[in-house]
Amino acid sequence: MSLSLIFDMDGTLFQTNKILEISLQETFNQLRIMNLWEKETPIEKYREIMGVPLPVVWETLLPDHTNIVREQANEFFHEKLITNINEGNGGLYPNVKEVFGFLKERGCSIYIASNGQVEYLNEIVKFYHLDQWVSETFSIEQIQTQNKADLVQTIMKKYKIEKGAVVGDRLSDIIAAKSNGLIAIGCNFDFAQEGEMSQADIKIDSLQELMSLECILN
Structure with missing residues (x-):
């Protein structure tokens, strides 16, 4: 067998840690530009929950935001992850x-x-x-x-x-x-x-x- x-x-x-921080920072910088975030980027919180399904990720990182904002953040985050992958920043x-x-x-x-x-x-x-x-x-x-x-x-x-x-x-x-x-x-x-x-x-x-x-x- x-x-x-x-x-x-x-x-x-x-x-993932090689591209996680920069991609997450860029995502939350975008949220700041949109006046949707004021605090520090929750990098450590993301590390704690790494591996859970994506809806849970954004419910955890953006607990007070709408699902529309969470979806926008997720789309932007993945665009940045893919960019960093193709630029060879991962491994x-x-x-x-x-x-x-x-x-x-x-x-x-x-x-x-x-x-x-x-x-x-x-x-x-x-x-x-x-x-x-x-x-x-x-x-x-x-x-x-x-x-x-x-x-x-x-x-x-x-x-x-x-x-x-x-x-x-x-x-x-x-x-x-x-x-x-x-x-x-x-x-x-x-x-x-x-x-x-x-x-x-x-x-x-x-x-x-x-x-x-x-x-x-x-």
Whole structure:
């Protein structure tokens, strides 16, 4: 039986922190120009909730604003993220391509499941040529429930996955794995939280460790 690995994107494969701050600053500067924001940019608050669906992000960052303003902020934010990706300001975590090549050589199937928007994810995949290893990239936008576990279930059904793991840095990734009978591999990276990582079946400090995990490669 072949093994399938489903990877989160932000904070797992892609070092979102490299473009997060500048894109968020530019977004809130725009809100200031529109007289819709006066306080400091809530960067730390965003870091705390990194990985939740986008509607929740903007409800949290702009709790006193209308949905129209939240949607405008989200659109502007993603325009800036994509610009920064294409200007090379972001970056993959170390050894992503090496690990993907290793896994593919051993017959593993690789997928991406993310709470990010479709266009944003596609830009990352295209810029770093990840499609040479990744079978398909899935966004939470593609399902109605906005639930990561349901997104993983959708992938499993489409590709008839019976054995595999979800690799991610947040609790939603761990829950998505366990609720679907997969191994939960927690990435103890930039946005990871200790309490969440303790619930993973396996915790890694670098993606390269996937190359020596006998429990998933055998």
